[in-house]
Amino acid sequence: MSRRAAGILVLFAGSMLAGSVSAQDLGPQVRKLADGVYVVAGNNYFSNSGIVLTQDGVVVIDTGQNPIEARKILDIVKKLTPMPVRIVIDTEPHPDHTTGHFVFSPPAVIIGAAGAGESMRGREREAPQRIQQLAATSPEMKAALEGYKFIPPHVEYNQKMTLNVGERTIELMYLKGVHSEADTAVWLPKERVIFSASAFVSNQINILRPFVTIPDILAAGKMMKALNPEHVVPGHGPPGTVKIFEDGEQYYALLLERVGKLMKEGKSLDDIKKEVKMPEYVGWANQDRFPTNVEAAYKMLAAR
Numbered sequence: 001m002s003r004r005a006a007g008i009l010v011l012f013a014g015s016m017l018a019g020s021v022s023a024q025d026l027g028p029q030v031r032k033l034a035d036g037v038y039v040v041a042g043n044n045y046f047s048n049s050g051i052v053l054t055q056d057g058v059v060v061i062d063t064g065q066n067p068i069e070a071r072k073i074l075d076i077v078k079k080l081t082p083m084p085v086r087i088v089i090d091t092e093p094h095p096d097h098t099t100g101h102f103v104f105s106p107p108a109v110i111i112g113a114a115g116a117g118e119s120m121r122g123r124e125r126e127a128p129q130r131i132q133q134l135a136a137t138s139p140e141m142k143a144a145l146e147g148y149k150f151i152p153p154h155v156e157y158n159q160k161m162t163l164n165v166g167e168r169t170i171e172l173m174y175l176k177g178v179h180s181e182a183d184t185a186v187w188l189p190k191e192r193v194i195f196s197a198s199a200f201v202s203n204q205i206n207i208l209r210p211f212v213t214i215p216d217i218l219a220a221g222k223m224m225k226a227l228n229p230e231h232v233v234p235g236h237g238p239p240g241t242v243k244i245f246e247d248g249e250q251y252y253a254l255l256l257e258r259v260g261k262l263m264k265e266g267k268s269l270d271d272i273k274k275e276v277k278m279p280e281y282v283g284w285a286n287q288d289r290f291p292t293n294v295e296a297a298y299k300m301l302a303a304r
């Protein structure tokens with residue numbers, strides 16, 4: 001064999017080992033954000049997931065909208081590397097991010113913010129038939145649920161945690177009062193990629209639960225923007241840049257202005273809910289959630 005041919009063979013074997021399958025080969029949902037860092041974008045506002053390859057195994061961020069998606073993510077990991085998924089990080093404890101835990105664990109250790117397990121157990125108590133109902137939605141879903149087990153996080157952290165996995169540094173940051181009882185932003189400082197949880201979702205109205213506040217959401221956006229990320233992957237909706245935070249800031253500023261104006265006119269919350277309109281955002285998904293946004297704006301302004 002010529003030296004050149006041998007060299008090409010070595011290169012080829014090397015690229016196979018490094019798992020440098022091109023992102024196109026992994027399907028239209030997969031985008032490479034940095035070397036070894038991928039996003040699996042959920043179709044139609046399904047939750048987004050991240051795959052981070054390291055020398056010591058794989059870290060997965062969120063396990064997909066449902067078990068069908070979770071299995072797709074695991075298949076993508078297997079195309080990228082023969083290494084196991086060692087860690088799963090939850091950006092939030094809701095079922096559309098966590099029902100797929102069992103697909104990865106064991107062997108993966110699951111990590112969430114303090115309160116994540118309690119939130120998951122609460123949902124199980126509220127809807128004990130949830131998995132049976134999910135299985136009944138289609139034969140594919142039933143098959144994907146094979147071996148289902150309820151798995152809350154093995155590890156819960158407070159405020160902040162740094163993971164050093166292989167050559168990677170992964171920072172977990174608790175986001176207070178932005179979406180669920182236990183939201184986590186996942187920051188890769190060297191790669192400048194942030195998985196920003198559901199504090200902001202792109203092109204979509206978010207659901208603001210009673211414990212969620214607009215000042216907390218805006219503070220989270222400010223904090224994450226200050227990190228100067230190159231890529232922003234929200235919990236749902238198309239991944240992008242810090243523009244996702246800026247779009248959200250603009251939206252809340254306009255909402256507060258309009259709700260505030262009606263409050264000054266002496267309107268009640270019920271009246272305001274009927275009257276306030278945001279025609280600039282009719283293109284955003286989940287318009288049915290808008291009343292929860294009006295409530296949060298009213299609560300914030302009334303407290304001033």
Ligand SMILES: [Zn+2]
Binds near residue numbers: 094179180198
């Ligand atoms: Zn959620």
